Amino acid sequence: xxxxxxxxxxxxxxxxxxxxxxxxxxxxxxxxxxxxxxxxxxxxxxxxxxxxxxxxxxxxxxxxxxxxxxxxxxxxxxxxxxxxxxxxxxxxxxxxxxxxxxxxxxxxxxxxxxxxxxxxxxxxxxxxxxxxxxxxxxxx
Amino acid sequence: xxxxxxxxxxxxxxxxxxxxxxxxxxxxxxxxxxxxxxxxxxxxxxxxxxxxxxxxxxxxxxxxxxxxxxxxxxxxxxxxxxxxxxxxxxxxxxxxxxxxxxxxxxxxxxxxxxxxxxxxxxxxxxxxxxxxxxxxxxxxxxxxxxxxxxxxxxxxxxxxxxxxxxxxxxxxxxxxxxxxxxxxxxxxxxxxxxxxxxxxxxxxxxxxxxxxxxxxxxxxxxxxxxxxxxxxxxxxxxxxxxxxxxxxxxxxxxxxxxxxxxxxxxxxxxxxxxxxxxxxxxxxxxxxxxxxxxxxxxxxxxxxxxxxxxxxxxxxxxxxxxxxxxxxxxxxxxxxxxxxxxxxxxxxxxxxxxxxxxxxxxxxxxxx
Numbered sequence: 001x002x003x004x005x006x007x008x009x010x011x012x013x014x015x016x017x018x019x020x021x022x023x024x025x026x027x028x029x030x031x032x033x034x035x036x037x038x039x040x041x042x043x044x045x046x047x048x049x050x051x052x053x054x055x056x057x058x059x060x061x062x063x064x065x066x067x068x069x070x071x072x073x074x075x076x077x078x079x080x081x082x083x084x085x086x087x088x089x090x091x092x093x094x095x096x097x098x099x100x101x102x103x104x105x106x107x108x109x110x111x112x113x114x115x116x117x118x119x120x121x122x123x124x125x126x127x128x129x130x131x132x133x134x135x136x137x138x139x140x
Numbered sequence: 141x142x143x144x145x146x147x148x149x150x151x152x153x154x155x156x157x158x159x160x161x162x163x164x165x166x167x168x169x170x171x172x173x174x175x176x177x178x179x180x181x182x183x184x185x186x187x188x189x190x191x192x193x194x195x196x197x198x199x200x201x202x203x204x205x206x207x208x209x210x211x212x213x214x215x216x217x218x219x220x221x222x223x224x225x226x227x228x229x230x231x232x233x234x235x236x237x238x239x240x241x242x243x244x245x246x247x248x249x250x251x252x253x254x255x256x257x258x259x260x261x262x263x264x265x266x267x268x269x270x271x272x273x274x275x276x277x278x279x280x281x282x283x284x285x286x287x288x289x290x291x292x293x294x295x296x297x298x299x300x301x302x303x304x305x306x307x308x309x310x311x312x313x314x315x316x317x318x319x320x321x322x323x324x325x326x327x328x329x330x331x332x333x334x335x336x337x338x339x340x341x342x343x344x345x346x347x348x349x350x351x352x353x354x355x356x357x358x359x360x361x362x363x364x365x366x367x368x369x370x371x372x373x374x375x376x377x378x379x380x381x382x383x384x385x386x387x388x389x390x391x392x393x394x395x396x397x398x399x400x401x402x403x404x405x406x407x408x409x410x411x412x413x414x415x416x417x418x419x420x421x422x423x424x425x426x427x428x429x430x431x432x433x434x435x436x437x438x439x440x441x442x443x444x445x446x447x448x449x450x451x452x453x454x455x456x457x458x459x460x461x462x463x464x465x466x467x468x469x470x471x472x473x474x475x476x477x478x479x480x481x482x483x484x485x486x487x488x489x490x491x492x493x494x495x496x497x498x499x500x501x502x503x504x505x506x507x508x
Contacts (some may be wrong), residue, residue, distance in 0.1 A: 080195065
């Protein structure tokens with residue numbers, strides 16, 4: 001499973017999911033913390049839609065952690081004050097980088113969590129769609 | 141009277157700061173950050189927008205410390221921002237990927253995907269709700285339960301993750317000209333001083349972090365008579381934008397290797413502005429687009445930004461709202477409040493000098 005997809009599932013999914021995967025790695029491997037969770041900034045680059053040019057919208061506060069597992073570095077970066085999640089993201093990233101055996105069956109778990117996110121998102125959307133305007137012509 | 145340099149006031153300042161703490165807590169009411177985040181959505185959005193720093197927890201803390209004073213909260217956040225390292229830049233964010241929560245158009249009744257009112261004060265009666273004085277936790281829980289149960293009963297098929305943009309539809313219909321993607325690296329006003337003429341990227345960055353009141357007032361002036369803009373809101377969207385960054389050391393150009401880091405809530409506006417273009421002997425009507433985007437749900441500011449974006453791109457420079465220096469150098473919260481506030485600092489020497497001049501003139505005999 002690619003990094004873009006798995007990091008979205010970990011961040012948008014249940015906090016319990018990331019915690020459980022991290023626990024699996026912690027129980028079997030030594031985790032070396034290269035950089036403790038720290039707060040930093042990420043500048044957002046946006047494409048505006050009038051001239052389709054790029055500009056900087058502003059910065060977002062992020063929490064970043066770096067760890068090493070089996071000689072492979074993992075990075076955890078997430079928007080907001082998220083020390084625990086940032087650490088868990090780093091451990092899981094390192095696990096995938098090191099191709100640890102646990103990661104061979106994780107994709108199934110990720111897919112289940114992804115389906116849960118899709119269902120929740122769909123429920124949220126259904127609620128918003130209740131505010132969709134049904135225009136009626138006044139002269140009809 | 142001779143001039144004398146003075147110092148002192150340390151003890152008075154210490155006492156003043158204690159007095160400030162006293163004013164904040166003397167009612168013995170404690171407000172926690174979660175309560176501010178959960179109940180003051182509009183205030184948090186405004187503070188984050190003017191601070192140019194997206195972080196709800198930090199904004200809530202700044203609001204608490206500043207006792208709800210927006211100007212002070214923005215000052216605190218800007219100061220805090222300067223202590224944090226900037227470690228990453230996101231990949232270009234394409235706003236068509238917004239997870240939409242609200243989307244309206246004043247230009248077209250029927251837009252692809254439809255108009256979604258979402259959550260807005262626009263449709264409320266603006267009558268004081270005195271029932272809120274008696275609101276209880278159990279009332280809220282009951283209301284939420286019934287609202288969430290009702291939500292599950294609706295069925296729709298529209299995907300709000302990628303609603304088509306009105307402007308793209310008009311470009312496809314050849315009503316608006318096609319525009320090529322411009323991938324030039326933007327300039328960053330937080331890294332280098334603004335030079336005139338400003339680039340489009342600098343202009344948009346300053347407008348989006350501008351003081352809400354200042355941006356709104358100047359946008360209003362531009363359409364009221366101190367400008368030549370007559371816009372219609374083509375599309376206004378509120379929703380969350382996904383953020384991704386590249387791997388810091390292993391940049392593969394493959395989007396699948398990116399890190400997803402979360403979302404930010406924004407309001408985005410495209411205003412359609414009719415302009416007359418001279419083509420030979422004839423004048424033809426065309427449309428220009430004014431662009432606005434701000435952190436959080438702050439629709440008035442986003443619309444005003446779109447008006448000023450267009451005003452500042454006009455070549456006329458007939459009105460103050462078309463003058464980059466006038467607009468861009470005066471709308472920043474911190475710069476404007478900082479300069480006005482500095483007037484409270486001791487100006488004893490400069491003022492005494494002026495006073496001496498006045499005394500001298502008064503003593504001189506009046507010549508007839």
